[in-house]
Amino acid sequence: MEAAIQIEKLTKTFGSTRALDELDLEVRVGEVHGLLGPNGAGKSTTLRVLLGLLRADSGVARLLGGDPWRDVERLHRRLAYVPGDVTLWPSLTGGEVIDLLGRLRGGLDEKRRAELLERFDLDPTKKTRAYSKGNRQKVALVAALSSDVELLLLDEPTAGLDPLMDAVFRECIYELREQGRTALLASHILSEVEALADRVSIIRDGRTVDVGSLADMRHLARVSISADLAGPPDGLTTLPGVHNLKVDGTHVDLIADPDSLDKVLIALTSVGVSSLKSQPPTLEELFMRHYGDKKGALKGEGPVTP
């Protein structure tokens, strides 16, 4: 089956700024795909190219089997979009905006609309100028989720939502995944992507630096180990693949590359282990791997494996 979204070597420049730099992205049908990156990485630009709002300079972008620039009307009937920065017409009520956007998309499910208003606890009779940021976000979410579309493009959709509403949003995404629908979720909130996404693309400076399921990424990422030993540790400092080693008497904290894990454990048990705690990498750590200590060093490289 053809991918819902297929992007190859997509490049987009604004003046001298290279917003997208040969970006690759594949979103399979039926998956929730996380597009992770910090501010300015190119997430919104990617979504705008997919919506036909921006025209790419080079590269290929395919959306639901069509050309996002040319087949606008046909494709947009099959997708819904939640912008990152929701601005609405101040003189219209939230309910009017939801109906308008739904109708322009080709219809919305009245029952689902009512149910979502209930779940998101949104008053549709208020003029949108009176809404808080979170409430404006809810308007966009209800408008997008109450339509029966195949694909959702979500640009930091939970910005401004409180934790309760965040939970409602997550439920909605679980439901649509069960219905076999596809979503591209652009976010910098790692816990959200961790909870929702089947696969993740990490982008930086307009370029994809890592793709895969979280399990794959974790497998490739470092493990943090904390241990109490029978005596002072021996040989750890010279062992390749050991990072951030901290020794406090007989207590050791370290981070190990996955392929040196075996040797680290041997070195530890040779001294004698009284307690051991090991933690798989969190998404934060995956993220930091690409953005934190190596800031700047990754430029021009492909996906990095340790």
Next chain:
Amino acid sequence: MSSLVGTAALVRLALRRDRIILPVFIIILAVMVAASAYATAELYPTVASRVEATAVINTATSTLAMFGPIHDETSVGALSTFKMGIMGAIAVAVLALIIVVRHTRAEEETGRLEMLGATVVGRRAPLTAALLVAGGASLLTGIVTALTMIAVGMPIRGSVVMGFGFAGLGIAFAAVAAFTAQLTKSARAASGMAGGALGFFYLLRAIGDASAGNGLSWVSWLSPVGWWQQTRPFAGDRWWVLGLLLGLAVVLSALAYVLAARRDFAAGLLPDRPGPAAASPSLRSPLALAWRLQRGGFLAWAVTFVAAGFVVGGLTSSVDDFLTSPQALDFIAKLGGVQSISDAFLAVELGFMGVFLSVFGMQAAMRLRSEETAMRAEPLLATAVGRVTWALSHVTIAVLGTTALAVFMGLSAGLTSAAQVGDIGQLGRILLGALVQLPAVWVVVGITVAAFGMAPRQIVIGWVALVGFVLLGEFGALFDLNQAVMDISPFAHVPRIPGGEFVAAPMLWLTAVAAALIVAGLSGFRRRDLGGS
């Protein structure tokens, strides 16, 4: 006073944001006023020639209604500034009201002022800063204008009175805008109300000035724009009338401060009422949305146009009152006919209506750009709405809206005038005179749409073009420009009806030019990126 803390910083911020528009406006206005005064003075070198010209101006209802009377028939300054004086004063008032709304209600509506308000900024600082910037800009415009007037040889006293008159009207309307900015939540409505007040007061003095023969000249005294005229620069130099303008400014700003202190941040005086929970069945297309967004503005314009039509139509009989004066008879002879004096008046007024129609049409089309930069186009274009369909929605409002407004004014002026002269045929003539303006108006709309599609950051081209066309029409003959240059303005090709002969050809090709510009704009828009700024 601690409630003013931060005013200086806000003034600097405002000056930073307006650093281009303010100097450009001030220099262009001062040069325009002085250049037109200089050129007019050249035309009437002798006292006798000035007396003659003044007599015609003071008896022609059209000029009285538009610019007011000249109070000293021998004064070179009074004759040289009778047009650009009042036009300049109104331009300063518009500038002042835009500045005030832009730095108060508009900042509040977008939420930017909230961010600033959280810093060490006193409660009264934003309004004070806006008033200082608007008042300062008005004063500077007045001073620069006075200096350029003196530089081209106008009498010093009169130049200074006129300059301070500009400043006074600017300051008064800065206060009007400070007041209206407290009333509503929407910046658009706030500047609309202040601009509406300016238009109303202009019309009020037009009635007073044009009906002076019927003993109605006191009506002009009800209007701040009339007060400006009563400073009588170069024709008596009445300084004390400036006090009325400043008094109005003090009262209205005090009122604005009181209202501002009583209301919540970002709130208006009227609380928001809940609206419908669901959209009406008709709200299902970009055009329906465009109408919904623009209908308020359109209705305000419609009321204004119908009212202006009644005034213009009603003045036809006072035009005929002047038929007996010898100067008027001379004027008629020059124009070539007895019927033609009221016809000429109507044709000139309808021509003015064409310019104002263009302002409406251009603003309606510019809505495309403001919707785009406010990121409100994005959610619409993310639905199954194509770009051309969306863009055409506001273009349709511009084209049909101008048509409807022309019909409204044509009908109200035509019916009133027909009743006055007792000839129903007058209705048809005036309605036609209104409708022939439309192709030229659509060209201005077309220029705006073309700019939107091809050079969206330079959307201001629409205004530049309209101002250029008006200047060509008003001053082209004065500066003895080549006809080919004057023909650049689409309004130069509009037949003067009633009075003149209807010719179809320019109507057709102006419409074709407008259509071509719109098509060019739409195809440019189809090809470009959607942008935030």
